[in-house]
Amino acid sequence: MLPSSKLRSSEAMPNATTHGSGFVPDRLEAIGRLAQYTRSMEIHVQGDTAENWSVVVAGAACQSVVRTDGRRNVVDLLLPGDDFGLLATDAPGLSVHAICTPTIVAHYRKSLIEAIAAEDPKVALHLRERMRETAARLIRHVLLLQKTTAKDKVWGFLKILSARTNDGEIQLAISRYDIADYLGLSVETVSRAMTELQFRGRIELRGPRRVKTLGRPVAEQTAA
Amino acid sequence: MLPSSKLRSSEAMPNATTHGSGFVPDRLEAIGRLAQYTRSMEIHVQGDTAENWSVVVAGAACQSVVRTDGRRNVVDLLLPGDDFGLLATDAPGLSVHAICTPTIVAHYRKSLIEAIAAEDPKVALHLRERMRETAARLIRHVLLLQKTTAKDKVWGFLKILSARTNDGEIQLAISRYDIADYLGLSVETVSRAMTELQFRGRIELRGPRRVKTLGRPVAEQTAA
DNA sequence: CGTTAATTTGAGCTATTTCAACCGTTGTGG
DNA sequence: CCACAACGGTTGAAATAGCTCAAATTAACG
Numbered sequence: 001m002l003p004s005s006k007l008r009s010s011e012a013m014p015n016a017t018t019h020g021s022g023f024v025p026d027r028l029e030a031i032g033r034l035a036q037y038t039r040s041m042e043i044h045v046q047g048d049t050a051e052n053w054s055v056v057v058a059g060a061a062c063q064s065v066v067r068t069d070g071r072r073n074v075v076d077l078l079l080p081g082d083d084f085g086l087l088a089t090d091a092p093g094l095s096v097h098a099i100c101t102p103t104i105v106a107h108y109r110k111s112l113i114e115a116i117a118a119e120d121p122k123v124a125l126h127l128r129e130r131m132r133e134t135a136a137r138l139i140r141h142v143l144l145l146q147k148t149t150a151k152d153k154v155w156g157f158l159k160i161l162s163a164r165t166n167d168g169e170i171q172l173a174i175s176r177y178d179i180a181d182y183l184g185l186s187v188e189t190v191s192r193a194m195t196e197l198q199f200r201g202r203i204e205l206r207g208p209r210r211v212k213t214l215g216r217p218v219a220e221q222t223a224a
Numbered sequence: 225m226l227p228s229s230k231l232r233s234s235e236a237m238p239n240a241t242t243h244g245s246g247f248v249p250d251r252l253e254a255i256g257r258l259a260q261y262t263r264s265m266e267i268h269v270q271g272d273t274a275e276n277w278s279v280v281v282a283g284a285a286c287q288s289v290v291r292t293d294g295r296r297n298v299v300d301l302l303l304p305g306d307d308f309g310l311l312a313t314d315a316p317g318l319s320v321h322a323i324c325t326p327t328i329v330a331h332y333r334k335s336l337i338e339a340i341a342a343e344d345p346k347v348a349l350h351l352r353e354r355m356r357e358t359a360a361r362l363i364r365h366v367l368l369l370q371k372t373t374a375k376d377k378v379w380g381f382l383k384i385l386s387a388r389t390n391d392g393e394i395q396l397a398i399s400r401y402d403i404a405d406y407l408g409l410s411v412e413t414v415s416r417a418m419t420e421l422q423f424r425g426r427i428e429l430r431g432p433r434r435v436k437t438l439g440r441p442v443a444e445q446t447a448a
Numbered sequence: 449c450g451t452t453a454a455t456t457t458g459a460g461c462t463a464t465t466t467c468a469a470c471c472g473t474t475g476t477g478g
Numbered sequence: 479c480c481a482c483a484a485c486g487g488t489t490g491a492a493a494t495a496g497c498t499c500a501a502a503t504t505a506a507c508g
Binding site: 185 | 498
């Protein structure tokens with residue numbers, strides 16, 4: 001259950017250090033360590049539990065909890081550019097797993113980035129902005145979960161994903177099971193919601209993992 | 225829709241400045257402005273929309289959104305000691321309202337606290353800790369919303385509240401309607417869940433707004 | 449190709465929403 | 479001081495939505 005490879009940036013992704021991934025300031029880029037993970041592998045840096053700030057560079061990951069009854073809840077979905085470990089460290093039983101292969105994550109020691117942030121206001125500002133983004137993601141998640149019907153939840157979820165791609169086409173890195181655990185629904189309900197959304201012309205399924213969002217929210221449609 | 229009174233700390237709460245409310249470091253306490261609000265009144269400092277960091281000192285407030293269809297969603301419940309305005313500022317349509325009378329909130333200009341934080345690491349640390357608390361609250365909220373049954377949601381909600389009081393007795397500042405909007409349920413379901421929780425001996429209702437939590441989680445009971 | 453995992457579909461059951469009415473409290477104006 | 483409106487809370491009944499168990503179908507991968 002260890003990363004298949006844990007490499008210096010220069011070894012794993014020569015371009016990452018030289019040109020930068022674009023996700024963090026150059027100043028931080030230099031001290032990052034890239035690690036590559038495979039599907040369902042836990043993401044952490046060996047040796048220390050909560051001492052790292054991490055940014056997903058490629059692939060996808062999700063932060064989740066498993067309940068005492070065996071149920072799993074996905075608290076946050078992490079796509080390239082998303083980070084974790086700065087906020088939400090003390091939550092009990094929270095862990096991060098890769099959900100596709102390969103998933104590449106950049107790890108930064110908190111002690112280091114804090115030292116840099118202390119003397120570089122630009123970096124400090126960047127980190128605060130990252131925290132705000134994480135909070136915004138959590139709030140969007142809450143809003144999603146508060147929607148009444150499963151169709152609304154699934155549609156809202158797909159809409160958020162499609163907003164992160166240029167066109168409406170989505171490459172789903174995440175399985176129906178993960179979506180179910182993210183939305184607090186059963187897999188069957190997620191699947192049915194998908195097919196029904198297609199039936200109603202709101203999405204187009206070009207395969208289980210290829211979705212294109214088409215229309216306006218389900219909420220507006222049900223209102224009409 | 226303006227605060228009934230907007231006072232210097234020394235005028236409204238003589239003790240707040242001298243002894244401190246205990247919620248923020250002395251260094252910050254000095255620059256805070258206390259404002260008092262009545263139920264359903266929007267909480268903001270006149271003149272600037274998102275330029276303040278605010279801490280609830282007494283009473284209670286909730287951060288909410290109203291959807292296009294008229295539904296309201298409560299994103300965060302703010303009890304004495306909880307803060308808002310640092311994270312989650314850019315969310316669209318988000319506003320904070322007092323949910324009981326009186327609700328007292330301390331406002332701090334962001335420009336000021338950032339300046340202080342820049343030269344006082346202790347204050348900076350405090351602010352980071354506050355952001356982590358806010359995120360932890362959001363995560364707990366997500367986990368609550370992901371619970372499958374309404375009883376689990378309501379019980380989890382009450383349990384979180386009771387964890388913030390010394391004994392298990394809760395003084396509910398929040399109405400059933402607010403709870404419903406917080407948990408993404410209808411009012412009727414919340415009410416029914418309450419009476420059923422009492423029927424099953426998990427809580428004791430000493431009046432609509434006085435609840436005492438008794439047993440272990442509903443989840444464990446349903447498992448048995 | 450064959451095996452395994454992922455997704456979809458079906459049927460019965462339970463939970464939740466919705467619409468409606470009722471009760472108790474509070475506050476207000478006559 | 480009382481009647482009455484307004485609000486918060488509870489309860490009832492019908493319709494719907496979602497969960498569970500079960501199985502079929504499809505995609506992924508060695």
